[in-house]
Amino acid sequence: MHFASDNSGPAHPKVMEALIAANEGYAMPYGAESAMEGVRERLRDMFGAPDAAVYLVATGTATNSLLLAAMSRPWQAIYCSEVAHIEEDECGAPEFFTDGAKLALIDAPDALMSPDALRARIEATDQGVVHGVQRGPVSITTVTERGTVYSLDHLHALVGVAGDFGLPVQLDGARFGNAVAALDCAPRDLTQGITALSFGGTKNGLLGVEAAVIFDPELAWEFELRRKRAGHLFSKHRFLSAQMAAYLQDDLWLDMAGQANAAARRLVAGINRIPEAKLAHPADANIVFATFPRAAHRRLREAGAQFYSDGSMEGPEDALLRARLVCDWSATEADTDRFLDILAG
Incomplete structure (x- = not known):
């Protein structure tokens, strides 16, 4: 992930x-x-x-x-x-x-x-x-x-x-x-x-x-x-x-870019199904910014997910933190789906 x-x-x-x-x-x-x-x-x-x-x-x-x-x-x-x-x-x-x-x-x-x-x-x-x-x-x-x-x-x-x-x-x-x-x-x-x-x-x-x-x-x-x-x-x-x-x-070059974009679209579709998560900006290509509770950030990190969070992992569990998720050509559907499953809790 x-x-x-x-x-x-x-x-x-x-x-x-x-x-x-x-x-x-x-x-x-x-x-x-x-x-x-x-x-x-x-x-x-x-x-x-x-x-x-x-x-x-x-x-x-x-x-x-x-x-x-x-x-x-x-x-x-x-x-x-x-x-x-x-x-x-x-x-x-x-x-x-x-x-x-x-x-x-x-x-x-x-x-x-x-x-x-x-x-x-x-x-x-x-x-x-x-x-x-x-x-x-x-x-x-x-x-x-x-x-x-x-x-x-x-x-x-x-x-x-x-x-x-x-x-x-x-x-x-x-x-x-x-x-x-x-x-x-x-x-x-x-x-x-x-x-x-x-x-x-x-x-x-x-x-x-x-x-x-x-x-x-x-x-x-x-x-x-x-x-x-x-x-x-x-x-x-x-x-x-x-x-x-x-x-x-x-x-x-175009095939790899298309694969990365497709992985991001899969992330976006999953995030849109999770009530506690919300897109922070339109995700037009392979970069996704989304906000979700600090507890979900911590859960994902403990499971080994690599991504950037804005803010400390210390604080109220339900506080919303922004995440930056970037997909490359090698992103797999299995990893993407696992990330979404953990995010959904």
Whole structure:
């Protein structure tokens, strides 16, 4: 019953097999291996972007931060949700890699920024005044940190607002596959008007690799320089491209995301049948936030369930605590049902 994080799940066997195969013989380093060209062309085709630059990085923190650094200047603001991953979980990495660009936080119910709120925040940024930061890129996360997913219309509206001010847009797609599976759309539907995408893999069955897909080729060289300067250009790069190639083969990435989403839907259906439990946010993909009594939290933990609780296990038994449950591709129906049985008491 492992629902703490999709980072805690195993890598897919096909990915491990690809790594073993990549270990045979010799290959050129630093992304010059032949497999990387196949990865690049597959992603370009998938997004309908023949001129896109594609680079591989081992962590989502580095991918997001290096993309934003290439898209901004130190005196600019980066507009994002108040609960964006780059705000809550990156230990200031975006500010570090951008040499000081400021995150401009936007109120976002259920972690979804509204076009009106984004427009108001951009308009409130003074231009041409030396005492304040200047307008910079917009960063959008889907799946959000609260488990919600922007609809295509909503996402395109945000991109449209950024376009009205001539601002680039970065899409944090650490769970991009889960968003595509939830929306049942083509990948390119999510990237219309996007300047650069973090195409996630680590949370979705890879050992550790993300793709930086840059739709504006003019940013490519700066990204390359920043990646190298930051120590994120792997010499034995073939082990990154092998993972990504297996991920893209026969849409394995989308299959795994669909499995994780299906496990979350099963959790949601069970939670909705339990009177003492209630969803805290819409569960659109593979992340579920729910509240239920402290006694149930304790019961689940004693049975070995792994998940995050907001609050101490000490206190009134009937007090409601929020839980964060994240499903990965390997979640089983048996574990999900056992979790629900214990939750129901």
